Amino acid sequence: MSKKLIKSGVIVSFMTLISRVLGLVRDSVIAYIMGASAAADVFLFANKIPNFLRRLFAEGAFAQAFVPVLSEFEALDEKEERDKYHTKKLIAQVSGTLGTIVTVVTLTGVIASPIIVAIFGFGWFLDWLNGGPHADKFELANTLLKITFPYLWFVSFVALSGAVLNTLGKFGASAFTPVLLNVAVISCAIFLSPYFEEPAYALAWGVFLGGVLQLAFQIPFLYRAGVLVKPKWAWNEPGVIKIRKLIVPALFGVSVTQINLLLDTVIASFLVTGSISWLYYADRLLEFPLGLFGIGIATVILPSLSGLAARNNEQEFSATLDWGLRVICLFGLPAMAGLMVLAQPVIMVLFLRGEFSEFDVIQVSMALFAYLSGLLSFMFIKILAPGYYSRQDTKTPVKIGVIAMVANMLFNLILAPVYGYVGLALATTLSATLNAYLLYRGLKIQGVYQLSSTSKKIMGKMILSALLMAGLVYWLSPAFDTWLTYDFIERIGLLSLYIGVGIVCYFIMVAMLGIRIHHFKVRQQKAIIDKNI
Template sequence: MTFLSRVLGLLRDVVIAGLMGAGAAADVFFFANKIPNFLRRLFAEGAFAQAFVPVLTEYHHGKSLSDTRLLIARTAGTLGTLVGVVTLVAVVLSPVVAALFGMGWFLDWYNGGPDGAKFELASLLLKITFPYLFFITLTALAGAVLNTMGRFAVAAFTPVLLNVAIITAAIYVAPKLAQPEIGLALGVFFGGLIQFLFQLPFLKRAGVLVWPKWGWRDPGVVRIRTLMIPALFGVSVSQINLLFDTLIASFLQTGSISWLYYADRLLEFPLGLFGIAIATVILPALSARHVTESLDDYRQTLDWGVRMVVILGVPAMAGLIVLAEPMLMALFMRGEFAASDALRASWALTAYATGLLSFMLVKVLATGFFSRQDTKSPVKYGIIAMASNMVLNVVFAIPYGYVGLAIATALSGTINALLLGTVLYKQGVLALPKATLVFFVQVVAAALIMAAVVVWFNPARELWIQAALLERILWLGGLISAGGVTFVASFFMLGGRPRHLRTEH
């Protein structure tokens, strides 16, 4: 279900690129979509879910159904009220929100500059997109309840509906409007509403569909609030970085936010499929080994996670770097998305890709702390990385513009990975035996050979521009296939074997 959602998310971006390109309207739409999504990570599936699920699980297994229903009702009422107020205030004061996070556009509007229209459009679109926060928060709560009841497929499938709603709006609604971006914003609004309504019948079938009640001082709600505080800091780190990037990008040339968005979407595909998946797999295994105090088994499991990230992340990183522009051309270059947009987005993707391995390692290494019930250390190092990112943003954005923001993001991810890895190594939890270091060298060498082969066979840029859509897709598929075969063959020639991807336990 998650893979299906990722694929439809990519298709959604393809449709949006053809409709909007990377101009001023696209910049504003991505801006208006990003702000409520930032708060979603706090109120919805991020910090809230991490705090709510353990408490709900305890009620579900240790108390009566009526007690569980009461906790759900009071949590829904309390969270729904708070988020509802935040949403209402943001809709009414959308110009203030737009000025806060799009300071460059606001100053241009205030001084009568050419980008003032972006500020006015952002204020309008935020009124349409911000209610998504309310719907998705309740959707996340419903999904957490269903997961706790052992019904995982419903919550995993639900994000597909958002992508379907936006794609539908992009195809059937937006082209009929004088301002297509308003149609896309309506797609976000209805996507959030549909996701919420979709889960209600399943809640009723599970016997936990309840009417929300205010319960600020309910013991269960108090525990959830208490648990949310450290989680809020942890989840906020990366989101604050993204918002700071957006703030700086509002001072840069038109298209900057869009180019960064398209580049980030391609980066997120391997990160979500590989990095997050591996971290999800090893967390319960590490937790079990910590409980049984099997240090050798624990080290082997964490070492396995690192090796899996390396063998998947290094070639993915090399592939994104050498095929950045061809990928963007094959996926997005149609309609309003021009070859010049593909070129500029490829610069950002190349910069982002240099940090892909670091981003994936952060996901895996953090489990070395979470599995030992240490939630504070990753937050501390994440804050250091966030502060580094802010400084690096200013340092690199001045000479390199929006590409500098991507460079800063990649470097801060590397700083975070080094901090986590160094501490785990000093604690004796991360062993990094000689065999793993040899394995790393073999993978890097194989990836370099792969990159050289792909560059050798890659058609000239002019041919990519002139080629038809089907030709570009076939070329890209051929290059990726050739790269994959070359990497595997090179890895074997250099001494790599399947047994290096297994643990003894």
């Protein structure tokens, strides 16, 4: 099990790395074309709705509800020695039911786009009603959302296909799929934007095209796996009923962070122009390590936990959660410390050109500091939430989610009037930390999982190593004004050097403190748990 998990984790993380790198290239192109202008705020708003839904479905609630049930049907096929009979039947039923619902929702979203913009961009809506200075933002957002919203239809089937492939142990195809969205947006930004008076339209069509390409890419893999079936409406079938019961609370419980980000957008629409863009660019930099390590490990851990839960293997279930937390700490801690120290030069290298100014670098870096302080909390949520969903427990996470979202709104009201958009980022971090703590506390109370004493000691050593690494890189790195005097090539060279020094320093310290490869094997975790029992 350990070797399989590690191999799958490496595959997903590598594919995610390609996607995240292209994502940064995409954001760099957007920054060059539009910077942190009013049009940039509007496009990023219009893109945030389908992007939120992508995370909700592709990396969140749908997978959390569907994968455990699919694993249960797959186990039934194994028991009855029937080649994917029950599995294919469930896929046909879910794809037909989901397809019908998502078609209705997508059409409704396109038609009702003015209402959606009015809700989430309420500040722009008020200006539009009163003839204020930002009335044009509301009109542009309405048009762009009509183009980007259909991405929901494509991404829903992409999520379904990816969940099926992941459950069958074919992680590479679904992990590579997001690359195509980035390629589409970059291509449209470069080749289509000259044909539009407003470049935001080209970017919106890039999102639409990305959805088409993602779905088309996965179809051949489904065919080869023998699970490309004819969709069938099956609202009242047992498997669909079970998924329906699981997905409704899961939609909220696993996606509290993303809902919080949308609520931040509502408040940011009342703030100074550029606030949405600064938060977006900071969030995108946060998403790089979060997607690479947190989501990468969570993607492979859910099918594994679901299979263990279906077979009532409690000890290995707990060992797998322990393994997941150790791995994300191993990589998440240095990523958090390194990005905090090198935030401004990283932002310069990626975005400081075209319409993106030195002032924007400073503004984005402040939001990034706030987000990064909660990076481990965001990662822990990705690992701990599957501990519930794999056991088909969706009630507990949704209760925790309600608490976290209410807390986020309170933090927003307290911090935003004082710190503006940075206050919104801090509020998101604080609510995510509360969410992660309550998820862990719930698993501990239920007797499902408790962090082993060995893991606590290892994590302490990793924290110390990350702090020492950050101190060294901070001491070596020039001041902000000095970085501004360097040209692009010099910045890349120095930034690469400091990143390399930081990585070497961190892993030398980790090794000196006695952390070894066997500490990251599931069997080792199981042996520790057996010993404690």
